[in-house]
Amino acid sequence: MHIVVCMKQVPDSAQIRVHPVTNTIMRQGVPTIINPYDLFALEEALRLRDVIGGEVTVLTMGPPMAEESLRKALTFGADRAVLLTDRFFAGSDTLATSFALAAALTKIGEEFGVPPIVFTGKQTIDGDTAQVGPGIAKRLGFNQLTYVARIVDLAPEVGTITVERRAEGGVQVLSTRLPVLITMLEGVNEIRRGTLEDAFRASRAKIVTWNAADAGITDMTKCGLRGSPTIVKKIFSPPPRAEAAQLIATIDQSYDAIAASVMSEIFKSQPALEDDLMRFSAGP
């Protein structure tokens, strides 16, 4: 079975800094990583391949430097990497992104075999929207399984799959028909280290690189900024609260003395809280 994993290269959010004066993002020197949520998707795909055989292709849309992330995915054991890169994609929102990725997935199907399963992470750590997975599913007409915690059963010969997915207030056990788009829940597996052989193969692998035309896209009005119904009106840093925080004196004070001041200020500000606490502490 041919499985495709859609990934995104993202800035390592732990390293993002905002310029204190201009309030703009300081991008210089911020390392990029594979979106951590996508690694759960990749590992799940590799496990399926190990059991039922086949190939795993990783796909990403991004600038040419996103090749690094694809190569990293190959070291984990992916069989093939496809980079979708074109300046026409710049400024894509989720709708334009799902359009381009759906086109690339169709092309991947023609070139390397139709994938009955496409995986993504549940969301990215930079955009945090969780919209692209469902967008791809709708565009390709795949059945959509989001927040999947476990693949319970897969029967490619009859074309069915059963999964457990996180739902509001519990876990749904769902069965549906292939092809499916699965977004994996975090923490359900751990990405493998990859073998030495994988690392060697990854370092020499040729990354399949497509521009919009290569991916079969002819309508450029559906790409990038032009294909994005949403626009960013402004980016800003919220102003501090009008009233500055009231600071508790700490210089030359013992921690017990500071604690006493904090408690008394809390009760002064929220008198009702004292009654609540008393009731709680009195026990049921």
Added chain:
Amino acid sequence: MSDAPKSAPAPSGRAGTKKELPEHFKAYKHVWVAVESEHGLVHPVSFELLGEGRKLADKRGVELGAVVMGSDPQAIADAANACFEYGADIVYTVTDPVLTHYRNEAYTKALTDIVNIYQPEILLLGATTLGRDLAGSVATTLRTGLTADCTELAIDEEGSLAATRPTFGGSLLCTIMTLNFRPQMATVRPRVLSMPKRTPGRQGRIVQHPLGLAEEDVVTKILQFIADRDSNKAQLAYAEIVVAGGLGLRSAENFQLVKDLAAVLGAEYGGSRPLVQKGWITGDRQIGQTGKTIRPKLYIAAGISGAIQHRVGVEGSDLIVAINTDPNAQIFQFAHLGIVADAVELLPALTEAFRKYLSVNRLAG
């Protein structure tokens, strides 16, 4: 997978220009909330959205609509009444056995169909697992704009929805608009908006809509539903007091100090995003934009720097008490009460102070 954070609008691109709304979208009118009801109960986020939707509708001079989907006529009638009492003028109902439990294909069809027929200009959903699953599908089917996890909704001077959300991993805020497509869609997380006042007896109109889908047309089947055991779950979102820790605690062991104070206060405990990434706490205890949004009476943040993604998740708290060694930490920009001190030293003192005070006063009482 998701959208790339976009750079500031380029002057020459379409982002900088306000085009006339295409003719076929001009009929789109009214503000809608897609109500989330599972297992016979309406999710509180739907009422929170109705409260906000009411303000947006009044600003636009239009009606507030609610969409209720499900299978049990009584549950739907009850939900519709609740929607009226929380501010809806009109409730669109879709009642069909196929909608007994949430399934993407059936709910996407139901919601997409009534949007196409009744044409709202704004459509809001809760940013729950259900709402996010549904909103992404509906927006793609309608080929319109969707802004996820908004922290503020407003109507701009030209009458469009201005949806503000954190961006760049929560380090800045951005305002996003859908100018040339309708409906303008947005999701909001539970507890980001306050619960509106309920007006008992308030009434409105009900419009019934047929689903037009048979069970055999839906390929996805629910085999089983395993409900979460509530005792194991963090109840952060609706807690009255929350104590949270951040990297300033320095080690996973020191996180116990947060739990100790929470135990004395009868509070829920949580932490900032880096603690989840380090594995000190589980994901269901993460506080902030990508974790839980909280609105407690008292929030104590120990050793948390206060990045924007954290700020937007706690700003609804009545009283924010921040402990941090860095006097320039961002958290002091939005805390009410600040203590420049080492949380690892202060937390035990605070726990002891509350413990003593409460036991003495209980005895006295």
